Amino acid sequence: MKRKILTILVIFMLGKVVAQLDSTRVNPKRTLLKKSIIPLSLIGTGIILSDSSLENSFNTTTRNWVGNDFETTSDDYIRYAPVATLYLADIAGIQAKNHWFDQTKNLVISMILTDVFTRALKKSVFKLRPDGSNENAFPSGHTSITFASGAVVYEEFKNSSSLLAYSGYGFATLTGGLRLANNKHWVSDVLAGAGLGILVTKLVYHFDYLFKWNPFMKSQDMSLVPRYSDGNVGLYLSKKF
Template identity: 25%
Template sequence: MKISHILLLCGGLLSQLHSIAQTDTTASANSDSTIITTPPLTAADTTIRYRINGTYLLSAWQDLKYSVSRPVHWKGKDFVRLGIVVGGAGALMAADYEIKQAFLSNRQTFWTSVTNEIEPFGNTYSPFLVGGMYLTGVVTKNRQLEHTSLMTAKSLLISTMIYTFAKSIIRRGRPTYFDDPFVYQRPYLMDKKYTSFPSGHMLTVTSVATALAEAYGEEHPWVPYVSYGIAILTGTTRLYQVRHWSSDVWVGASLGYFVTKGIFKRHKALEHKKAMAAMAAAAGR
């Protein structure tokens, strides 16, 4: 074979290899350019913010069912918490009389005036605070504040319903009328002397305190200290004014705390479920 033919053949092979290389590079580039990127999730994809409408009312009904049915789904840690509440109530019941006498023997005009100012946090102030939060949120278009007020109101309503049922069944004598902490009457007795267990004031203020701590505690660490501090002071006024036994206050606080915690926990689970659904939908596009 002549040298010229060999050169022509080599040139043809190089040209072919170059063409193949170009095709591979182009295919690789085209392949890279077709990778689908999932858009980042927005706040609308991951958060649930309530307004007063049918959705909110339905959520209140669902949260009520959730709260009432939770004991059926309890696991190890839940029974430990129940043991702490029941054990604490039992220990306080054994000391209820002595605690009542200790407060009675230390009553002073100054402390009486102080407790009179704090006591309304358990009935008047708390509902007004929630209502004020809602109106402020609506007027200032602060969706977080509006939502938090509605979550707090829902938690307070549900815990109050459970508390009212418990009080109608357990007709315990108030320390205002009895020295014996173990005076009880039949269920549904319509007599205010037997409305001690649990403490409604403590349930109310603890429900609100827990809701505020759940909503703002992570961003503002001082909120739980202030809210729970006010709750503890309110419970103390009920003992000082001899309106409740110490075990009434303990159970009222426990009921408000755990019901409200459960409702906020369920709300976070619903937001997580919404986020997962949004991610799945975005990946499928």
């Protein structure tokens, strides 16, 4: 009970800050409330289901379905798929909402903030993982980070390619599902992580006009290219001469 109350207070405080920022009416054409309904619903559902008999039953059913010996590391790699999708789409010339630098800026801010909130909740909640390995279950870090980057893909391509836009959420959903199959998280951890990642990214895009700065706006011959080598993910600049 204390765990749920603490989590609710953290979410409430975050919502309070958002409401105060939105009340400035700097950009009245955007409606933050409508953007927040789905992620807040996911977080709320996760809080309600946490430590419930329904959650325990779902975990047992999942393990019986995939097998108690099931184990994969695919989720460690799939969680980066939305990031790769974002830049591969740029390289392919698919029209995006923002310049690649602004995309990167929003992506980095979203992922850093999501990671900070996720770690803060983990250290406050102390929920035991279903496999008993530690007490860092709530919320799911893999899921929150992947949904944050997936939400960036959605925001960038929702007006030009629906299939591409939703692909980010597809990879994120797969990542969350694999965390359940690996017995690393409960369903409430995944739902809350998904909601948190989406909410943070929605906030970043809602208030992106507050940190508009792009030194590469006139450099259309430069782009970012994702790079993966020896387990490390990174980006490097590409310039056409």
